[in-house]
Amino acid sequence: MATTMNEPLIEFKEVSKSFGDLPVLRGVNLRIHKGEITSIIGKSGGGKSVLLKHIIGLLRQDSGEILYEGKAVSSLKTPERRKLKRKFSYMFQGSALFDSMTVYENIALPLKERESMTDEEIHSRVSEKMQQLDLHDIETKFPSQLSGGMKKRVALARALVTEPEIVLFDEPTTGLDPIRKGVVHSMISDYQGRFGFTGVVVSHEIPDIFYISQRVAMLNEGRIIYEGSPDGIQEAGDPVIQEFVRGFESHQDVETGMQSMAYGERRFQEELARLQRHQTPFSLLLLTVENLGEIYEKVGHRIGQQALRNFAIKVRSNLRVTDICSRTALNRMMVVLPNTDQEQTRMVCAKLSRAISSEDIMEAPAMADFCFSISAGFAEARTDSKLENVISMAESKQNTFYEFRVC
């Protein structure tokens, strides 16, 4: 994975754009790195989609420069620019499927119109992508006959069928229910891992979007006011950023019903303060689903998400009310256990693993043959601990470590 030290793949330099008298972008500076998912957050109507459309050339900037691998896109000649365009795919907010064509024709269109492939080659490529995205038996249906979530997946299939190097997602989860949102997020993350494309996601889904992105940029009043890691944005001092990020985060993680990452962090700090003042011990328990990718591959993203949700509910029901569950990554949850030392946590963990491994996570009996492989690590906080330190202690192998399977 590229680090921020490397040359960016795409770079915005002082890009400005106005519509009539209305300035939308006022000098945007942004770097997008190869092989990473960069998410762009910001208020509605703040120009995030406009920014995305500049990357692919649907809109041209009034001033400033967009560089691709260090070369200014505006200086490219038409054939070079077309060659560059073919490396991109764009997934539209409203899916933008061709409503007079069937699902199959929609997905096959970019291959049919611009690649010199035979009908058999196109058919096998389209079928492969439909298989990977859990789209079965809908080849001959029209977009208007599909549900919202299904349309998004068809649009995703159409975006990925050309095996692009860069995929731009314009609010891929708008209008979906929590489970389907999770499905789309995990799909983006999963396929990015599998196909290795560079992703740019415009999204409102805070904090969910942080779990799948390596970099976050926040657009406010036409400028990028934050650019960096998802962890960094939570600590950024700018009150505008804080207000925005917190504003969204007061909600729970809608997919799993757990608290958000930032909430978990705040509880950690509160407990730490209590520990420093009153010497009341507290511990941290980390539960990681080790084989989430494998599960998605086996049963599909939808059932995988459902199982993850069931798992989270079971975990919570087996903990005390004072224990704070929060989700810190796509496949990991962190529990803050107040008034609990290392030894007690070990007991909690053992009890938890016994209690939930006997329960049925998969509601459908047909799925009985696969298991969640959970690793559980825990550590007690000290007065001078930082959250990262406790987490890495809980993760380390030599520290007490449980592994169990939930089927």
Added chain:
Amino acid sequence: MEHSSRLWQPVIATGRFSIWLVQELGRMAIFFFRALGNIFRPPIQISKYIQQVYFIGAKSIFVVSLTGSFTGMVLGIQGYYSLSMFGATGFLGPAVALSLIRELGPVLTAIMVTGRAGSAIAAEIGIMRISEQIDALETMDINPIRFLISPKFAAALISLPLLTAIFDVVGIIGGYLTGSLLLDINPVLYFSRIESSVVMHDINGGFIKAVVFAAVITTICCFQGYYTHTRQKGFGAEGVSYSTTSAVVQSCVLIMVTDYVLTSFLL
């Protein structure tokens, strides 16, 4: 100063309107030539052309025949009463045939096609524009003008002369029905006078008009749909409704205007 600026207001408004008009006409001309050029660019999209000929041409046959027959029948009656005042009812055939072939055939066919297919084209392309389907084509590096507009152009250029021919023939038969069967014109005289008075020049003129009208209709209807998103007022579905309305109104007006210009050159 203030007083004089108010005086200049109409001048400013006129200037602004003129600039807008010239820009719009320029954009339309560029649009027209791009669409025309892409018809012949290989690989030629034959199957799409056939599909559009079916939609614009074949599906219009019924409505064109219907209007053609009634136009011919009306011409038969009106012509008979006008000509009878001069005792020249024997010339009913040429009167009906020439007015159909030179004027009414191309003009009325074009107006019927505008109403039936032109409005559908403007609405279809307008909806594709507002639902970002045209942007989607561009992101896939598919030229939307070649993919969407050129087939409609090719189809209209093929269909309209043929539909005009059908209109003319059905109209002449309509004139015969009222003139000969209802009134007392000799059928042999009706047809033989047509044969002796209609020359190839008249028929060519009619076809030239039909081809020009085809270009007018498709340019305006496709253009209105394609640029739905740049309209000053009316967004979304409302924008599409404005586009469709202006497509039909502008097409009909421009058909009449070009008809006058062409007639003065062709005669």
